[in-house]
Amino acid sequence: MCMKPATSRCKMTTTTVWACVFAVLCATFVKASRPNAVVDIEPKRETAVRVGESLQILCKAAQPLRVCRVEIPGEGSIVLNEGPSEDGIEYYGDGVKTGQCGVRIAKVKEIHDGTFKCSLTTVNARQEATASLKIIVARPPNNPDLRTSTGSVQRNIYRKGEKLEISCSAPSGRPAANISLFLDDEPIGNDDSRTVVYETNLDDNSLAMQNASRSLDWTDNGKTLRCVANHIALDRPKETTMQLEIYYPPQPHPTFERFGYVIGRQGIINVTVHANPRPRFIWRVNDEKIEEGRPDESNRLETSTAVDLGKGAWSVILTIDSVQKSDTEKEYALQANNNEGSYEYRIVLSTSSEPAGVDLDAGSIIGIVVGVLVLVLIIFLVIFARATGRWCFAARRRGDEEAAGDVGAGSEAHITPGDEDDEDHEDPRIIDEKVPQGGQENPIHASTEYVNGRTDVKKDEKTDTPV
Known part of the structure; x- marks a missing residue:
């Protein structure tokens, strides 16, 4: 009997305990989930600044503040007042x-x-609300590092058509440097090339790197490869350079035409050849060969030693001491050959003045002449058709004839009724003479006449004025 009431009291006590525990947990959860004040910070992202420059950072809350505290790297915690x-x-x-x-x-x-x-800390809160921002004090990178693939001739000597691999990097920058690759002033790189940044753990330094490739042409010889690094801590960019040397055979060129030679005077034939390395030059005049820097058998012709113009350009001169008519009829050629290949350049001499404008070949000249003749023929046919009323002008001629017939018919329509049977009327404008009633002749003789295109207006015969 007693055990039953005791058991009921124990159950009630247990239920009450669990209810209290649940209430405490709920209160704790509600308190823990109560949001702190939201803090907005400007700038919102990490900011880079140079040593010696000023920096402003602003934190904002939606309510008035009781405490404004900041932590600046290297300065510790500071409570700020409006002082x-x-x-x-x-x-x-x-x-x-x-x-x-x-x-x-x-x-x-x-x-x-x-x-x-x-x-x-806002006025209605006991806890702090925080926000943070990364300050990057800029440190310039080291000099850029420029590296290239090994050339097929030597370490830094390449051949025309060879693929060049390039790597440009700027180490130890904070933040990472912006790097670019140029060939002289031309940006180079693949469409998908981009700067890759490698972060290090030492003083937050970064390594910026960009890779590119290029198929070399003979026009790239002598150009300067430039690896340029820009950085917020630099007043001007840093760069590392390397000049390219490319081997290629003498480059083809159409026939050289030289004008303006005068019979009896000295004549100079100047030819510029692009080749690297330096080629060997031999002149050929008809069947005679002349080494560079030597005269021919007659001593009338003399060749010069090739002059280096830079970047693989070579100037070679053949001098004629006194030009004769036979000299303009000879066949001139310049042979150039190096380890990469050879080519023979042909030269034509003329005593005519150099034509103005763009040099044209025979095919272009023939095309221009034919075009002019066709244009003259078209103009002649148009004038002929217009004059004779043929083809597209036939309809116009018929229209003119019909218009002329209508004008003639209109002139006949103005003859006064009663006179249409008199074909020899002496003046078709004079229609009638009227005598006033009473048999007396009117001293003013009026006749019907066209006045301003009308037939009903009278004109005085003596004064010739409308009445």
């Missing part, structure tokens, strides 16, 4: 009553690199 600055660090904002807690650093130091943190 004068201390050591170049001062409050920044519209006041703590507006919920703003900012800091202005007059001159950034190297020690300020790191994570900035602001902690705000």
Whole structure:
């Protein structure tokens, strides 16, 4: 009997305990889930700044503040008040009553690199709300490092058509440098090439690298390959350069035409050849060969030693001491050959003046002549058709004839009725003479006449004025 009531009391006690525990847990959960004040920070992303520059960071809450506290790398925790600055660090904002807690650093130091943190306590809260921002105090990179693939001739000597692999990097920059590759002033790189940044753990330094490739042409010989690094901490970019040397055979060229030679005067034949390395040159005049720097058998012709114009261009001259008519009829050729290949250039001499404008070959000249003749023929046919009323002008001629017939018919229609049977009327404008009633002749003789295109207006015969 007693055991039953005791058991009931035990069950009630257990239920009450569990209810209390549940209430405490709920209260704790609600308190823990109560959101802190949201803090907005500007700038919102990490910011890079040079040593000695000023920096402003602003934290904002939606309610007035009781406490405005910031943590600056290298300076520790600082409670800011709306007062004068201390050591170049001062409050920044519209006041703590507006919920703003900012800091202005007059001159950034190297020690300020790191994570900035602001902690705000509003008037109706007991806990701090925080926001953070990464400050990057810029450090310039080392000199760029430019590396290329090994050439097929020597370490840095390549051949025409060879593929060149290039790597450009700028180490130890904070933040990473912006790097670019140029060939002289032309940007180079594949469409998908981009700068790759490798972060290091040592002082937050970064290695920026860009790779590219290029198929070399003979026009790239002598150009300068440039690896350029730009950085916020640099007043001007840093760059590393390398000049390219490319081997290629003498480049083809159409026949050289030289004009303006005068009989009896000295004549100079100048030819520029592009080849690398330096080719060997031999002149051929008809069947006679002349080595460069030597005269021919008659001593009338003399060749010069090739002059290096730079970047694989060579100037070679053949001098004629006194030009004769027979000299313009000879066949001239210049042979150039090096280890990469050979080519023979042909030269034609003329005593005519050099034509103005663009040099044209025989095919172009023939095409222009034919076009002019066709245009003259078309103009002649148009004039002939217009004059004779043929083809497209036939309809116009018929229209003119019909218009002329209508004008003649209109002139006959103006003959006064009663006179249409008199074909020899002496004046078709005179229609009638009227005598006033009473038999007396009117001293003013009026006749019907066209006046301003009308037949009903009278004109005085004596004064010739409308009446």
